Amino acid sequence: MPETKDRELTFGEAVKEAIAEEMRRDSRVFVIGEDVAEAGTPFKVLSGLVEEFGTERVIDTPISEPGFTGLAVGAAMTGLRPIVDIMFGDFVTLTMDQMVNQAAKIHYMSGGRWKVPMVMRTTLGAGRRSAAQHSQSLHAWFSHIPGLKVVLPSTSYDAKGLMKTAIRDENPVVIFEDKMMYKLKGPVPAEDYTIPFGVADVKRAGSDITIVATSSMVQVALGAADLLADAGISAEVIDPRTIWPLDEKTLIESATKTSRVIVVDEGYERYGVTAEIAAVIAEGAFFHLEAPVKRMGAMHVPVPFSPPLEDATVPSEKSVFEAARELCGKS
Amino acid sequence: MTGPTLQSETDSAIGVKQWLDMYRRMVAIRLFEEHVNDLYTRALMPGLAHLYSGEEAVAVGVCYALRNDDYITSTHRGHGHCLAKGASPERMFAELLGKEAGYCRGKGGSMHIADPATGNLGANAIVGGSAGIATGAAFSAKRLGNGRVSVCFFGDGAVAQGLLYESMNLAQLWKLPVIYLCENNLYSEYTSNSEIFAGDLLGRPAAFGMHAESVDGQNVGVVYAAAKRLVERARRGEGPAFLLCNTYRYRGHHVGDINRGYYRSKEEEQRWMTDRDPITGHAAWLMKQKFADASLLKQIEAEVAGEMAAAVQSALAAPYPSLDQVEKDIYA
Numbered sequence: 001m002p003e004t005k006d007r008e009l010t011f012g013e014a015v016k017e018a019i020a021e022e023m024r025r026d027s028r029v030f031v032i033g034e035d036v037a038e039a040g041t042p043f044k045v046l047s048g049l050v051e052e053f054g055t056e057r058v059i060d061t062p063i064s065e066p067g068f069t070g071l072a073v074g075a076a077m078t079g080l081r082p083i084v085d086i087m088f089g090d091f092v093t094l095t096m097d098q099m100v101n102q103a104a105k106i107h108y109m110s111g112g113r114w115k116v117p118m119v120m121r122t123t124l125g126a127g128r129r130s131a132a133q134h135s136q137s138l139h140a141w142f143s144h145i146p147g148l149k150v151v152l153p154s155t156s157y158d159a160k161g162l163m164k165t166a167i168r169d170e171n172p173v174v175i176f177e178d179k180m181m182y183k184l185k186g187p188v189p190a191e192d193y194t195i196p197f198g199v200a201d202v203k204r205a206g207s208d209i210t211i212v213a214t215s216s217m218v219q220v221a222l223g224a225a226d227l228l229a230d231a232g233i234s235a236e237v238i239d240p241r242t243i244w245p246l247d248e249k250t251l252i253e254s255a256t257k258t259s260r261v262i263v264v265d266e267g268y269e270r271y272g273v274t275a276e277i278a279a280v281i282a283e284g285a286f287f288h289l290e291a292p293v294k295r296m297g298a299m300h301v302p303v304p305f306s307p308p309l310e311d312a313t314v315p316s317e318k319s320v321f322e323a324a325r326e327l328c329g330k331s
Numbered sequence: 332m333t334g335p336t337l338q339s340e341t342d343s344a345i346g347v348k349q350w351l352d353m354y355r356r357m358v359a360i361r362l363f364e365e366h367v368n369d370l371y372t373r374a375l376m377p378g379l380a381h382l383y384s385g386e387e388a389v390a391v392g393v394c395y396a397l398r399n400d401d402y403i404t405s406t407h408r409g410h411g412h413c414l415a416k417g418a419s420p421e422r423m424f425a426e427l428l429g430k431e432a433g434y435c436r437g438k439g440g441s442m443h444i445a446d447p448a449t450g451n452l453g454a455n456a457i458v459g460g461s462a463g464i465a466t467g468a469a470f471s472a473k474r475l476g477n478g479r480v481s482v483c484f485f486g487d488g489a490v491a492q493g494l495l496y497e498s499m500n501l502a503q504l505w506k507l508p509v510i511y512l513c514e515n516n517l518y519s520e521y522t523s524n525s526e527i528f529a530g531d532l533l534g535r536p537a538a539f540g541m542h543a544e545s546v547d548g549q550n551v552g553v554v555y556a557a558a559k560r561l562v563e564r565a566r567r568g569e570g571p572a573f574l575l576c577n578t579y580r581y582r583g584h585h586v587g588d589i590n591r592g593y594y595r596s597k598e599e600e601q602r603w604m605t606d607r608d609p610i611t612g613h614a615a616w617l618m619k620q621k622f623a624d625a626s627l628l629k630q631i632e633a634e635v636a637g638e639m640a641a642a643v644q645s646a647l648a649a650p651y652p653s654l655d656q657v658e659k660d661i662y663a
Contacts, residue, residue, distance in 0.1 A: 064500065070494055071498065075474075078472070107661070113435070146661050171662050
């Protein structure tokens with residue numbers, strides 16, 4: 001890790017810094033989406049970007065996700081490097097033909113002759129009392145599709161390094177940012193650095209149980225690990241950071257070491273990211289496991305509006321703590 | 332028989348050589364498609380194909396108005412566009428047969444021919460699915476200032492797709508150099524387009540304030556002249572346009588669509604082939620203008636026929652990709 005010199009940025013500032021640095025570095029990079037320019041997005045993540053780069057490179061669009069995503073695919077094929085901003089992760093549903101049938105397949109379908117170097121950045125996560133159409137975590141959809149890469153940063157440091165890697169990648173990359181995390185502060189080097197895809201990060205070392213956690217669930221897992229420590233259980237928290245490519249080796253090694261695993265992700269548990277990672281670990285560490293791999297994802301319901309109902313749908317520090325204790329036979 | 336007339340639209344930059352070349356290209360597309368149908372019928376071609384026969388004047392007229400580095404996006408009925416933009420028949424046949432020598436190393440097939448060397452961004456098997464890509468290519472051309480123009484080919488079946496209108500809205504807002512090229516062949520798969528869209532086709536671009544024209548898509552000279560004007564207009568920075576070419580699909584929706592009586596009559600098909608054929612129409616015009624006599628045209632047809640037969644043989648003899656190719660080219 002490069003020297004951080006105690007500099008701290010919020011997650012949102014880290015995202016913007018990565019984009020600004022890459023836009024300075026490469027004139028082909030531009031941002032396109034709804035209210036990205038003067039408004040700087042509803043979350044103000046891109047505030048100030050348009051002042052430096054102008055409306056030619058920070059481009060407000062009509063509310064027209066398929067249209068501007070499709071435009072970005074074509075622009076990426078012909079010499080530019082678009083960053084498509086999809087305001088809420090729920091709106092990716094509108095772009096699925098362009099992402100799944102076009103962006104993901106063009107390189108393969110053309111026998112490698114065209115490529116689509118584009119980034120889609122969007123959000124995931126419940127908790128903002130925004131109900132069923134502004135709160136979903138749909139990253140598993142993209143992880144299912146060959147040709148796409150899927151990135152889930154969970155800290156300011158990762159947000160900057162992974163965004164820069166995404167922008168320099170020659171393929172379509174989808175980045176999901178937890179919108180509850182934009183104000184979270186963390187150390188971020190001022191200098192240029194990138195984080196390779198497919199390399200998990202051990203957020204906390206431990207020996208009794210592995211908690212594999214993504215995005216919004218990393219903080220939940222770290223909170224649970226604190227509670228577990230108080231209960232005499234040493235939890236290792238591993239963040240895959242990219243769910244495709246997936247660092248299977250690090251996950252399997254940790255499972256082999258601790259022999260107990262919980263996988264926590266805010267997407268739906270059913271047919272979800274937790275299911276895939278649990279299967280990878282079960283196949284790779286079966287003879288070292290003391291218990292079945294436990295999955296914890298969102299409840300299989302549309303995200304409800306009412307606060308107590310919404311909170312019940314997502315794993316919490318407490319629920320992860322309790323599940324871990326049970327898995328360790330100490331409930 | 333109604334011969335084509337160029338009216339006042341004859342481009343003085345175009346001479347006998349070019350008019351004859353357009354004839355050659357239309358014949359090439361027709362013969363290419365006949366070979367495809369033959370390969371399919373003899374079970375030598377995997378999958379299926381959507382033949383362009385009858386619509387040759389559109390692809391040839393439009394692509395003749397383009398530079399080599401201009402962009403096109405094509406459709407599931409795309410062989411004509413690809414050939415007209417400069418694709419080699421041999422590599423196209425190879426692709427249709429799933430061979431390594433094909434444009435996409437055999438991974439794309441009939442509906443996905445793509446070729447950066449001729450500005451072909453790819454045929455697309457999602458109806459209307461390439462509208463965004465063509466518009467994005469025009470966006471790049473404008474941003475990079477390279478003077479390129481992008482042509483988005485689509486059929487009347489695509490006019491019910493939302494992406495087309497989202498793309499047209501962006502193109503008109505941002506004055507992008509893109510031509511939305513609608514080939515109205517009257518049928519959306521197996522359904523008459525009288526059942527497909529409400530209102531008037533040209534009312535759609537009009538709603539965006541987009542320049543639009545409608546031409547006889549069976550007359551290569553007329554198509555060329557209109558395309559040339561709109562392409563150069565776009566190249567000068569005057570924005571996008573919509574060109575409606577009225578045409579007809581001789582064959583079925585795809586090679587296997589043989590019994591078509593439930594959606595159109597044999598008489599109607601015969602009428603178009605007899606009265607409105609783009610190749611015989613252009614031939615008659617060439618002879619009337621004394622640009623060619625019958626023997627010259629026969630000679631061109633024979634030459635093209637020889638080239639096509641050789642291309643088919645070469646593609647049939649070419650090897651399939653090795654199995655290690657299956658996991659290559661997923662990521663760049």
